[in-house]
Amino acid sequence: MLAVIATGGKQYLVKTGxxxxxxxxxxxxxxxxxxxKVLLTADDDGGNAKVGTPYLDGVTIxxxxxxxxxxxxxxxxxxxxxxxxxxxxxxRQRYTEVKIA
Numbered sequence: 001m002l003a004v005i006a007t008g009g010k011q012y013l014v015k016t017g018x019x020x021x022x023x024x025x026x027x028x029x030x031x032x033x034x035x036x037k038v039l040l041t042a043d044d045d046g047g048n049a050k051v052g053t054p055y056l057d058g059v060t061i062x063x064x065x066x067x068x069x070x071x072x073x074x075x076x077x078x079x080x081x082x083x084x085x086x087x088x089x090x091x092r093q094r095y096t097e098v099k100i101a
Contacts (some may be wrong), residue, residue: 002044003061006037014100015044019066024094027065033098035061063098070094 002015008023027033038059042049050056070092078087 002040002042002046003038003059004040005035005061006039006055007035011039014061016100018100019097020100021069021095021097023096024068025065025096025098027096029065029067031065033063033065035063062101064101066097066099068094068096 002013004011004013006012007025010023012020012022014020025033036055036059038052038056038061039054040049040051041056041059050059052059071094073090073092076089076091078089079085
């Protein structure tokens with residue numbers, strides 16, 4: 001079964017057994033998570049598709065939280081020539097890794 005879910009301001013195409021990284025969710029490792037914002041469901045071959053307006057009523061996708069983590073550091077650099085202005089800032093975005101059940 002294929003589904004398109006919305007979480008963290010993004011949309012993901014998922015199927016059973018997929019492991020994906022989404023924006024950080026407030027849960028602990030091993031917890032069960034339910035995604036209720038389902039935009040589309042279909043069979044594995046793409047047939048029998050149901051499209052929501054914008055979400056399907058009564059349809060949920062279940063997942064298990066595998067781990068919480070950080071992406072590698074992203075360096076943001078600001079520089080203005082001739083005025084000796086130079087700033088460097090780093091950020092590590094947090095993510096949650098989930099396995100679709």
